[in-house]
Amino acid sequence: MSTALISVDLDRTMIYSSAALGFPIDASVTCVEMYAGGPLSYMSMRSTELLRKLASEAVVVPTTTRTVEQFDRIDLPGAPWRYAITSNGGNILVDGVPDASWRASFDDVDLPAVQQELAARADGDWVLKRRTADDLFCYLVVEPDAVPAGFMDDWSQWCAARGWNVSQQGRKIYSMPDVVSKSRAVAEVRTRAVDDGLLRTESIALAAGDGALDADMLLAADHAIRPAHGELDALNFRPPGLTVTTATGGRAGEEILDWFFGRIAEHMEP
Known part of the structure; x- marks a missing residue:
């Protein structure tokens, strides 16, 4: 049973285009998404190793504004995912399948x-x-x-x-x-993960993201981090307690994963 729930944005937080990565595409980098017959998104090899390890130690929830179809294109290290959030919180995937009851709760959106x-x-x-x-x-x-x-x-x-x-x-x-938000979906996943016996009731909630649509998720977490790039950086989004990486691009992704391990270790200290 895990002591941490980690909701993590994908684009420009965990995965990067070649332009956003910030360093050359070489043997230290792996492609994690193909589109229209060509590579689209990348992670450093170090990030892939860290994410796999993190997924084995915590309840990691990929949390993205991407549609279900767009999310399914990604070969994200650490899969299969018990829970994932797509459509900015409009869909909760359980073992890869959109949960019909959660999706139906937005049927009255005009x-x-x-x-x-x-x-x-x-x-x-x-x-x-x-x-x-x-x-x-x-x-x-x-x-x-x-x-x-x-x-x-x-x-x-x-x-x-x-x-x-x-x-x-x-x-x-x-x-x-407004009702479609990452924070609401993460709260629902946390309840389900506790009920499923995957997560301790007293577990900490950690989060990472770079865009304005991640802000509510970051604010709702016990501890949160954002990269030193992206929309939130442009907005100088720095609420009390938020950590900002020193690195940008793909190196910020590595720094975020290291930070997650640090927060989990602190939480487990007697």
Whole structure:
């Protein structure tokens, strides 16, 4: 029975594109995701070894805004996962299968109204793609420098009045129901893991993530860490007790995993 629940974001926290990795693709790096016939995401070999070891000692929960399909593309070290969270908390996977009862709890989310309004507002060459994720939320792929002045503020205000939130992560602008969040899904997984006998009631909750959609998960954890890059770094997100890595890119991923082991060791000290 484990003494730690670890919820960890994936993109730019655990896994990295070649551009975001920060060091050359060589024998010290392994590809963990293929897409359209080519490599897409990487981890250092040291990170893969650390993550496998961590998964054998704690209840590690991959926690991502990716859809179920996008998550399934990743060959993440440490699998198979008893629990994983996708769709920003909209889906909980149990032994790889989305839990129908959890997903049904979001059936009353009014996605069509948001899609319709967004289509009317986000019209122009600056919008490269419009996407809907798992029938839960939507996002735009944009040219960041071409987003019209005031769009984010105006769209955020419209969404906030209807129980939705907006965030931009690089080329993606997410429109997300407030009820769909990583922290709520992690809390549900913790309850289930205790009931399953995988996790001690007094276990600590640890978390790591780099984006605005990770903020609630970091704040809800007993101890949390973020890399010194990404959206939260740009926002200077530094609540009391949050650890920030000294490294960036893939080395930050290694530092995060080392930090997890350190927090577990501290918790186990008499």
